[in-house]
Amino acid sequence: MTASLMLFSRNRLALAGGVVLAFVLLLALAVPLMPLADPDVTNTANRFRPPLSEGALLGTDHLGRDLLSRLLWGTRLSLAVGFAAAAIAATIGAAIGVIAGFYGGRLDNVIMRGVDMLMAFPYILLALAIVAALGPGLLNALIAVAAVNVPFFARNIRGITVGLAHKEFVDAARLSGLSRPQIILTEILPNVLPVIVIAMSTTIGWMILETAGLSFLGLGSQPPQADLGSMLGEARAALISHPHTSVVPGVMILIIVMSINLLGDGIRDALDPRLKSGALSRPMAATRVRRRTHAPEPGLEGILALEGLETEFHVGPRKLRAVGGVSLAVRPGECLGIIGESGSGKSVTALSVTGLVASPPGVITGGAVRYRGDDLIGAPYERLRAVRGREIAYIFQDPLSTLHPLYRVGDQLVEAIRAHQKIGADAARGKAVELLRDVRIPNPERRISDYPHEMSGGMRQRVGIAMALANDPEVIIADEPTTALDVTVQAQILSLLDDLRRSRDLAIIFITHDFGVVAQLCDRVAVMYAGKVVEEGPTKAVLAAPRHPYTARLIACVPELGGGRRRLEAIPGLPPAVDRLPEGCAFAERCNKARGVCREGHIPLAQEGDRAVRCLFPEESPAREAAE
């Protein structure tokens, strides 16, 4: 609640709206106390006096009546009618909604049918029909506007009541013997009240506009009484000769409605939790780069080399270090596995390579990503775009959400091809069919016109792979590509990737949480924990004799290598939150060999031949016998 208030007070526009509205409301309340001319006294000798004339600050209208006085009285009337209409519509609508939602069944059905029926009208037709039946007049206009808005409230409140009707506290009230009306009053109503208030705050502006509108048409307040709408309606005849009589009430309506809208938006935003986390920010075309230091000197060999890569998420005042200085390299024809729990930073590492980390909140804060020696971090957008899909391609986890749901897979393939190759649509289409054949999709000529939802999970992932191959890239980064698939399909996809790598001399970075998959496919493996590489080496050697206690645990968790999908949750404890990384070894909390020195200061990744480990007390080689 305080967070909402904070957010609201930071919203200066909403605050301004609130202040203006409060001022207008006060003014409207104080009108009878003010020394104003009688709004209805006509004085035709004094017609159309311009604003700022003596005795008439805003001038006079076509009957010589004081405009300021009429404006304030009219404002009072308009506000009263608008608020009354909103209150009536909210009360009746909410009552209908609560009853329909709470009783359910036939009653609900009949009521909601009726509500749908009313919503099938453009609102003004209904309002006009009601006014036609009741006759013009302010009260009738009020009834019409309220009636037109009842369905809106009824529908909203019903939805919420349906959700509430099956909550435990309602059941408890039922069991305790309360009657249904009692439950509605004591349990349901207090819970829907805030929703009613919010709905009112967003519609009240409309109600004022609508009643003003009916009065403008001459169907609302009747002379000599005037609200803002009828003032404007009467002034219309003299619009061209004496515009000020129109401008005065018109601007007042604008001010009132605008301040209400600002305030309503502010309230809505303050109550919408998604805005608080900044989650509704749009990810930019490339991840933001704010390197704290210069890019490190090139040191690693390989077609793609990550050196000291650092990526953070900036969420409000918090800085989450998702990737804390990762160095890795991959050579053509080689497959490098990156393994770790979810949250270890392995996916963020992969996405950082071509600037695909959602930003905001992602920021690359250090390191270099060298493709053929060229640093991609901080490269201009066009350069990144030329690399993406052409040199470095991705395969993502769940192809149902990573393929566009509204385009045929063929069109998506053709697009991938034509993003980098200047060839005609027909040629691209032919190539797309070839690609589908390459990834062993049967009947590619037919499947090419399928939508993603019409394919099986395995087929979809093949499409994902075909898309990655579209431009013969040098490097493929596969981010858990088989996690969503069942075991047999997973095996097929893995062997497909393996074949492709051999036949096309591809460098593959394969991200997974499954050592079984790593064992099947990868030449080398890097184990990540809390944003850092804790162990690296040839897959066989690491599996046979893990050095880092964490790696050892991971391997111990896999009862049988290559057996398919297994989660790593079997290790007790959780990885540390990456905004509160402990001093020293991040694994210390969960490590049974941890000693005092482990928590003191940075522990470097110690290189030893083709292996590396980040641990002060590495395992000797206990897993060797187990592997044999």
Next chain:
Amino acid sequence: MGGYILRRLLSAVPVLLGITVIVFLIMALIPGDPATAILGSYATPENVARINRELGLDAPLWRQYLIWLGNMLQGDFGQSFALNRPVLDEVLERFGATLILAGTAFVLCVVLGVVAGTISAANQYGWADKTITFAVLLGISIPSFFLGMMMILLFAVRLRWFPVSGMWPIYGTRDAAALLSHLAMPALALAVVATGVIARLSRSALLEVLRQDFIRTARAKGVHERSVIWRHALRAAMVSILPVLGIQAGFVLSGAVYIEIVFQWPGIGRMLVDAILRRDILLVQGGVIVVAACYVFFNIVVDVAQSLLDPRIRT
């Protein structure tokens, strides 16, 4: 596809019947002797007798409704007493003018709103976004009738770009150019509110979509950001924008009533207001039912468009 359209059309039948029931019931609310109330100052004894016979007012309510419905189905909406011509003729003639105005405004507000919302989302928190957001706020807060009046002052009286009001020049030829110059201001004034609403909605729909995984895929393919936004994201966002267009069409149609008054456009809104002030009830009834039916039909078109856009709901 054909089956879907057919089913959707059939489902409109109960809605249409419901509309006639509601209109009938509202009209049954009229206090006092209905015939006199309907006729107002035209309540000569012959006319009263005629109305009573026409509406079968001695029969119970449900029979009155059936008779009334039967007559309407045969195209007999009764006679306008004020205008002394069949209601249906007058309604259809006036509705044509409204369709030109509201249709133009609708196209305007969809195009402008979606484009503005997309630009706004693509430049979130940038100056374009802030400008558009503020303009949208202004647009949805200003009463369209007031906006129309101010446009007349500025563009017709001061700058003399457009004629002050009406649909056709009083003298001179009735060609497309004449219609366009008369149409420009009212269509724009009518489009403003809905443009604002659609822009707002498009912005948030797009922001929602831009966070989806398939957008990242498009970027990973090396697709240019321009087509990431205008092809991938917008297409997906349209799925949630489209249903609201049906509702907005209702608002445009509603706003047309005010705009027709301000610009003296000879449409059905002005006809309805005049008819209400003259207590020409049969004309109101006919007008409301024809417009409401048209609106229901339009919503079916929106639904069909939705199913064309989204293959997942096509069955």
